[in-house]
Amino acid sequence: MQQFLSGSNPDKLKSNFVWEIVSESDSTFLVGTNIGIQRFNFHTKKFSDLNGMSNQNQKLLATTISRILIDNFSKIWIGTYNYGGIFIIEQKNFRPANLIHLQNEYGNPQSLICGKIRCLYKDKFGNIWIGTEDGLNKFPNQKKFVRFKNMPHKKNGLSGNVVSSILEADDNILYVGYGGNGFDKIDLKNNSLKHFGYSPVSGLGLSDADVICMFKDKKNKIWVGTGSGGLNKFDPVNNRFRSFRHDGKNPYSINSEWVQQILETSDGKLLVGTNDGIQIFDQETEKFYNYQPVKMNNSNKLPSIFSVNSLFEDRERNIWIGTWLNGLYRYDPRKDTLINYLPDSKQNSISGNKISCIYQDAKGIIWIGTFNNGLDKFNKKSNEFKHYKTSNGLSNDVVFGILEDEKGNLWVSTLKGLIKFDPEKEKFRIYEKEDGLVENQFNWHAYYKNYKNEMYFGGKNGFVRFNPDSITVDDKKFPVVLTNFKVFDKEAALPKSLPMTKGIILESNQNFFSIDFTALDLMPTHKHIFAYRLEGIDPSWVQSVFRTTAFYTDIKHGIYKFSVKAMNSDGIWSPVTSIVIQINPSWWNTWWFRVLLMIFVLALLYIGYKIRMNQLLKIERIRFNIASDLHDEIGSNLSSISVDSQSLILGNTLNDTERELATDISKTAKETVDSMRDIIWFINPKNDLNEDIIFKMKQTAAKLLLGIEWNLSVSEKVRMDLFNLEIRRNIFLLYKEALTNVVKHSYAKKCQIRIDEDSANFYLSVEDDGIGFDDKKIKPSTGFRSMENRAKNIKAELGVSSKPNEGTLVKLVFIK
Incomplete structure (x- = not known):
């Protein structure tokens, strides 16, 4: 470890009180002490002052250096502790080229908050953050907009707040006009400023301090329109003025003291737009003449009195006149015609009658800024206007100025920010105070583009200057x-x-x-x-x-x-x-509750199923027992009656009446036995299968239709086992009654039986080729009424159709 202490030699450390050490290169670093800044060389092991610094700058830096930082442009940022602010050294080849001093400026919120520097930090985007005793400052890596403001306590600050006009002369002289405070003549080379205001002495100043517009003619003379002092002519060489005021006794004087616009046409005419119309100023005779360009009597004429807001000559030498309340005028000198564009009910008319500015882009398209109605694009071929308003992306519908950059974008100043408009994509980018503007509210006539493609836009609190190429897309990803x-x-x-x-x-x-x-x-x-x-x-x-x-x-x-x-x-x-x-x-x-609920429901269903099955088994046993009892008890008794009656008939003890009665008893007993057998068959649960039911019906037909050719056709869809016992029994008994009628009354030779079923109905039909009858005249018999009742019991439809000698059709339709 090597120690370096202060000493009297120039190559020694100046003070042992070291605040900051920052690496400058592979061979040097910077040291901040309580009495200044030094550079240390690793190879020579010597300290030195920063070469190339003037004695005055060396004295400024002879203070407590609390922080040192080197930015992306090799500038050295030096923070002082004793309220000395920030020093920025711009250097080339490690030699200082310029020293910038940043301090707190009274009345300037954009200046350094406090001169006592606590820390310096460079973020990943190259921005410099300055921590002071009283707060935090951010110095952006790239200053997109250069701001100019009125700061009375700062040398060479603007002389006014409300900027009303801006123009730049060929010799790098910038003229800035103010509402109510004259204008400044700023030398951009040496950063000097000279102010010109109102002077009661003719020739020494303006006739009125309220500057409305400024214009430079081809002879480099500056023309200044004022709010109540007429027109002023300024000679930048000798700084002398010549004023032109309204004189009611002189018909060749200017018609109004309020001058709104000045334009020098391509043929040398100086047009002066006032609050009372347009005049041509003859500079040789210094006389004003009323401007009425149209010579044809049948063409439109300009009004005798109207307020002129904007004057513009396009590349085709058309003169455009924007007015307040009278819309837009276009004078075509080739055709000697004057056209007035006013808003009407048509969708493609001009959007407003208050015109604030007029501009022609590189493609020859005319753009019109309006007051309260946004931006209009004029189509010369169709004489139609396309409108752009806040609903399309404008920040405000009050448009003050329009300029075009080299990429074809329009820059539009409004009452609420500066807008970059891409006419091809019709996209708007709004710049506001947070983006670096001096103010969001801009002003009439305060816009200008110089030969360097730099743009100026002025407003109520100063103006900004910028090169549109430096306003790049912020593509930095932010979280x-x-x-x-x-x-x-x-x-x-x-x-x-x-x-x-x-x-x-x-x-x-x-x-x-x-x-x-x-x-x-x-x-x-x-x-x-x-x-x-x-x-x-x-x-x-x-x-x-x-x-x-x-x-x-x-x-x-x-x-x-x-x-x-x-x-x-x-x-x-x-x-x-x-x-x-x-x-x-x-x-x-929850899933567990749903599983438990499902188990519970399944358990209930299983219990219900078991109960139902037990009930069905009980019913089946009851049916079986009833069938057995009917067969064993009642069946055997009826059979005994039939046998006993037959024995009486065969004996010789009965007279004729008794024999006839015994015969009836035997016959009734046999029929009852047959009916009882059918009932027992249906009650018996062993006969619930569909095949058994169909077989029973075939068996019944074979028994009843002896001597008749019959046929029973059954569809494969038929499922009579799905019907309950009551329905099956009624269908069968109705079927049996129909066959009985065929045997007893039809004298038929053939009988066709059909059983069918579909998704909705069950069909049963019995058709014979017997003698038939007139179904409209015959009275219902007992058998027919029995069939009707059985059909009604099961809510089925019964139909009987017959004609004499054409047979009979009995059809049952049961709706499932």
């Missing part, structure tokens, strides 16, 4: 962070800070929440467009300009992903910031 998470408008307690939290778990009763977010680029909120989305809830990105909070209410349980991003004024989107939000379900929506 978006989540700043707050609230549940029912109360800040949620999280185990970590929100930016460090990857996921949030909420209970089911916490499904009303909000998320705050912001962009970390130090620009105000309104300079961003935010877009956020809660996946699963928002179908697409939700855009927000001023609001930096996303609200969500009554969100269903589940896992969601909240994402947010931001776009700066140049259309650059930040990376997406995301957080997972999980809302737990209520206990009745």
